[in-house]
Amino acid sequence: MSVTHTRIIATGSYMPEKILTNDDLSKIVDTSDEWITTRTGIQERRIAAEGQATSDLASNAALRALEAAGMKADELDLIIVATVTPDMFFPSTACVVQKKIGATNAVCFDISAACSGFLYALQVARQFIGSGTRKNALVIGAEKLTSLVNWKDRNTCVLFGDGAGAAILKGVNESSTSRMLGSVMGSDGTLADLLKVPGGGSALPITQENAASRPNTIHMEGRETFKHAVTRMCQAAEQALAQSGYTANDVALVIPHQANARIITAIADRLGLPEEKMFMNVQRYGNTSAATIPVALDEAARAGRLKEGDVILLVAFGGGFTWASTVMIW
Ligand SMILES: CC(C)(COP(=O)(O)OP(=O)(O)OC[C@H]1O[C@@H](n2cnc3c(N)ncnc32)[C@H](O)[C@@H]1OP(=O)(O)O)[C@@H](O)C(=O)NCCC(=O)NCCS
Numbered sequence: 001m002s003v004t005h006t007r008i009i010a011t012g013s014y015m016p017e018k019i020l021t022n023d024d025l026s027k028i029v030d031t032s033d034e035w036i037t038t039r040t041g042i043q044e045r046r047i048a049a050e051g052q053a054t055s056d057l058a059s060n061a062a063l064r065a066l067e068a069a070g071m072k073a074d075e076l077d078l079i080i081v082a083t084v085t086p087d088m089f090f091p092s093t094a095c096v097v098q099k100k101i102g103a104t105n106a107v108c109f110d111i112s113a114a115c116s117g118f119l120y121a122l123q124v125a126r127q128f129i130g131s132g133t134r135k136n137a138l139v140i141g142a143e144k145l146t147s148l149v150n151w152k153d154r155n156t157c158v159l160f161g162d163g164a165g166a167a168i169l170k171g172v173n174e175s176s177t178s179r180m181l182g183s184v185m186g187s188d189g190t191l192a193d194l195l196k197v198p199g200g201g202s203a204l205p206i207t208q209e210n211a212a213s214r215p216n217t218i219h220m221e222g223r224e225t226f227k228h229a230v231t232r233m234c235q236a237a238e239q240a241l242a243q244s245g246y247t248a249n250d251v252a253l254v255i256p257h258q259a260n261a262r263i264i265t266a267i268a269d270r271l272g273l274p275e276e277k278m279f280m281n282v283q284r285y286g287n288t289s290a291a292t293i294p295v296a297l298d299e300a301a302r303a304g305r306l307k308e309g310d311v312i313l314l315v316a317f318g319g320g321f322t323w324a325s326t327v328m329i330w
Contacts, residue, residue, distance in 0.1 A: 005172050005179035006126045008328070010071075012064025013165040013298035014057055015285060018047045022158070029154040036158045041261020045161025045286035048144045053087045055096035057164035058142035061294070062101050065138065065166040073103040076168075078137040080125055081110045082117025082290035084197070084319070085144045097140065106138070114195070115257050115318025116185075117141055117290030119326055122167070122314075123183055129171045140166040141290035148197050150217035159259070160218065161286035165294025177309060178329055182243025184236045185324045191228065194221045195319040229263050229317040234270045236325035237315045244311075244327040248273055252310035252330075253300060257317055258282035258292040267315070279305070289318065306330045 021044045022033035036042055048057060058081055066073060081094040094108035113120040118141035125137035142164035149157045172179060199215025200206050206216055233256065241247060248271040256264050261282055268278045279296050288295065293314055300306050308330060315325040 002173055004130070004174055005176060006129045006169050007172050007176060007178045007180060008167045009170045010065050010069035010168045011166065011294065011298035011301050012061045012066070012068055013163070013295040014060035014064065015163045015295065016046045016048045016052060016057065018049060019044050020047050025158055028151055029157060031154045031158055039262070040159060041282050042159065042286045043283045046163055047146050048162040052144070054083055054085050054142050054144045055087045055093050055100060057144065057162060058093060058097050058140045058166070059100040061142065061164035061166040062097060062138055062140055065168050066101070069168045071168065073101040074105055076103040076106040076136060076138050077134040078125060078128055079103055079106045079108040079140070080121040080137065081140045081142060082113065082121040083110060083142050084112060084114050084117070084289055085147055086110060093142065103138070107134070113318065113322045114320055115259065115287070115289045115292065116316040116320070116322035116324045117318070118165070118293045119314060119316045119324035120185060120322070122169070122326060123185060123324070125169050126180055126183070129169060132171070135171055137169045138166060139169060140164060141292070141294045143289045143291050145287070145289055148216070148218050150214045153217070155222060156218045156220055159287050161288050163285055163288040163291040163295050165291050165296070165298050167294055167297065181327045181329065182240040183324070183326045184239040184243070186232065186236065186322070188321045191321045192319070194224050194228070195219070195321070226260065226263060228321055229259065230266045230270070232321065232323040233257070233263070233267050233315045233317045233325070236323050237267070237271060237313055240325035240327045241313065246311055246327060250311045251277060251313045252307070253277055253279055253305055254313045254315065255279045255293055255296045255300060256315050258285065258296060259287045
């Protein structure tokens with residue numbers, strides 16, 4: 001079979017059982033359910049169990065995707081994990097997942113692009129498959145973001161949660177209508193300071209002196225980030241649609257990065273789409289960074305909201321800044 005296109009053949013996701021509600025948070029920091037719900041749409045988020053690492057969340061999501069695909073782990077050619085909360089600096093979380101699921105024949109590495117990570121990873125996998133170098137790929141977005149949260153900072157701790165989603169990609173030939181189409185990626189490192197975890201790496205190692213100021217937690221200029229997120233996601237979505245020969249009217253469902261319900265509403269407004277075409281689960285999980293899109297994709301697929309032949313638009317924005325959008329025919 002001559003491979004010219006790439007499609008997603010199956011998805012899977014895993015969310016930890018433990019729920020942290022807005023009311024729970026209001027006992028930890030000076031906040032309220034009313035403030036969090038009105039400003040973000042978030043009602044609760046999931047917290048990884050004691051001892052559960054990002055690779056555990058990722059492996060559970062991967063096994064569900066493999067089951068949906070009817071594939072065995074040793075059939076996988078490539079595993080890419082998008083994460084900003086790797087188990088450790090190295091080995092890559094993808095290598096740890098490989099071991100945990102028994103994907104003995106896969107090449108494995110991680111991608112760091114914050115909340116855009118899954119869409120970046122999707123594009124990288126697509127290049128491997130399109131070039132014929134690999135026949136299939138497991139792409140995972142997985143985060144234990146609560147490991148980077150400062151529970152004393154109400155500006156950020158209410159926003160994030162843990163979870164993982166996975167997709168299995170395969171090469172297909174011209175006869176397949178289901179395929180990935182236009183894709184846009186962008187980055188602007190000059191705005192890196194607006195959203196970052198400044199410490200814990202080589203630039204600012206954690207020391208006894210600086211540990212108390214928690215540099216190894218998420219720092220964000222919320223209002224500025226919000227503006228860039230809306231602008232970049234709308235631009236990326238429009239560009240990916242134009243590349244694919246479609247307009248927003250053709251889209252059956254948008255799966256946007258889930259950071260804030262107001263961001264999703266703003267994108268719907270600018271693209272001229274009704275809200276029922278915007279998939280939203282931020283109310284249940286908060287922002288799980290690279291995991292939001294694959295988790296949403298899996299929930300939409302399992303709920304029967306993705307029908308064969310549908311035009312699906314994925315769009316993300318995150319730290320870096322980074323952004324990306326992909327159009328696919330389901
Ligand atoms: C973070 C965010 C929800 C804040 O909403 P906002 O409407 O911009 O609110 P502001 O930051 O302007 O803060 C408004 C006030 O609420 C306060 N506040 C912040 N967090 C609060 C909380 N959890 N509970 C109660 N009050 C809070 C602030 O201290 C501020 O008070 P002040 O006016 O007395 O200074 C919003 O900016 C956002 O979602 N930004 C983008 C986040 C994002 O997308 N990040 C990831 C990108 S991938």
